[in-house]
Amino acid sequence: MKALSGFYYVLPDGEETVYACRAKGVFRKKNQHPLVGDIVQFDVTHEKDLEGNVTAIEERESFLIRPPVANCDQALVIFAVHTPDLNHNQLTRYLVMLEQKSIRPIIVFSKSDLNDPQDEEQLRRIYEPCGYPICFVSSKEECGMEGVLELLKGHVTTVAGPSGAGKSALINALSGRKVAQTGSVSEKTGRGKQTTRHTELLRIAKDTYLFDTPGFSSIETKQMEKEELSSYFPEIHRIGCGCRFRGCAHDKEPGCAVKEAVEAGEISEQRYQDYLLIYHELRDQKKY
Ligand SMILES: Nc1nc2c(ncn2[C@@H]2O[C@H](COP(=O)(O)OP(=O)(O)OP(=O)(O)O)[C@@H](O)[C@H]2O)c(=O)[nH]1
Ligand SMILES: [Mg+2]
Numbered sequence: 001m002k003a004l005s006g007f008y009y010v011l012p013d014g015e016e017t018v019y020a021c022r023a024k025g026v027f028r029k030k031n032q033h034p035l036v037g038d039i040v041q042f043d044v045t046h047e048k049d050l051e052g053n054v055t056a057i058e059e060r061e062s063f064l065i066r067p068p069v070a071n072c073d074q075a076l077v078i079f080a081v082h083t084p085d086l087n088h089n090q091l092t093r094y095l096v097m098l099e100q101k102s103i104r105p106i107i108v109f110s111k112s113d114l115n116d117p118q119d120e121e122q123l124r125r126i127y128e129p130c131g132y133p134i135c136f137v138s139s140k141e142e143c144g145m146e147g148v149l150e151l152l153k154g155h156v157t158t159v160a161g162p163s164g165a166g167k168s169a170l171i172n173a174l175s176g177r178k179v180a181q182t183g184s185v186s187e188k189t190g191r192g193k194q195t196t197r198h199t200e201l202l203r204i205a206k207d208t209y210l211f212d213t214p215g216f217s218s219i220e221t222k223q224m225e226k227e228e229l230s231s232y233f234p235e236i237h238r239i240g241c242g243c244r245f246r247g248c249a250h251d252k253e254p255g256c257a258v259k260e261a262v263e264a265g266e267i268s269e270q271r272y273q274d275y276l277l278i279y280h281e282l283r284d285q286k287k288y
């Protein structure tokens with residue numbers, strides 16, 4: 001349920017109290033660590049003090065390193081439009097990372113009470129062609145909660161996004177009580193203050209679990225071949241079948257259906273530029 005200072009908090013099946021466990025020996029040798037969300041086996045060492053040892057980790061259905069979670073089937077990618085200002089490239093890197101791990105992204109634009117009237121339409125134009133659900137929410141004014149709750153029902157979902165985006169505030173608004181600690185956004189730097197320091201699995205309704213996770217200001221997109229990248233952009237992947245050359249990188253090639261779709265407004269210029277930026281990064285890192 002939670003990992004903190006070398007302890008792994010384990011909730012036995014059907015019980016209410018967690019055991020503080022260590023994970024020794026076997027794991028260190030294999031350089032393996034339990035992740036929050038893991039299904040484990042453990043031995044009780046002190047029944048009275050609720051202490052134990054994790055002895056085995058069951059095979060994971062899915063996992064992420066940033067944020068560090070296991071066994072979630074979808075993710076709320078949470079970004080504010082203002083405070084902190086939306087970074088499209090970072091948002092796309094989160095989406096790519098989730099596609100890479102076969103975890104379904106749900107885009108959540110938070111703090112809608114701070115938005116300008118044209119924001120929603122503009123963002124929908126950019127991200128709707130991806131095909132992911134898109135939600136606009138205000139935790140402060142408790143707007144948009146039903147739509148998100150509907151998408152969460154029966155799932156184990158992680159939140160992901162930069163510090164200060166309002167991930168913990170949204171978890172509190174969704175569950176109707178204060179289960180997660182919230183911080184603030186620095187006026188000086190415009191960044192969040194890294195309030196959530198550990199990952200924790202929270203039950204917010206029957207059969208509905210959410211991970212609260214720490215924010216990451218940068219997600220790197222490295223561990224893949226450049227040829228794989230377009231398959232993690234659903235709208236580019238779909239249209240890319242129509243390019244003249246097989247293996248078209250959608251960069252400078254003639255007869256590129258993707259570039260035509262960008263010109264026709266079917267793929268957003270923003271997403272295309274973010275694709276190219278990451279593509280060139282991957283291409284150049286192979287040079288040395
Ligand atoms: N105006 C407005 N502010 C919000 C809203 N949701 C969150 N905030 C503010 O945004 C700040 C950061 O919120 P958190 O929920 O702590 O952000 P977080 O994403 O969990 O950040 P980390 O834990 O650092 O990763 C706090 O000052 C919140 O009050 C909202 O809907 N509207
Ligand atoms: Mg938080």
Ligand SMILES: [Zn+2]
Binds near residue numbers: 240251253256259
């Ligand atoms: Zn192409």
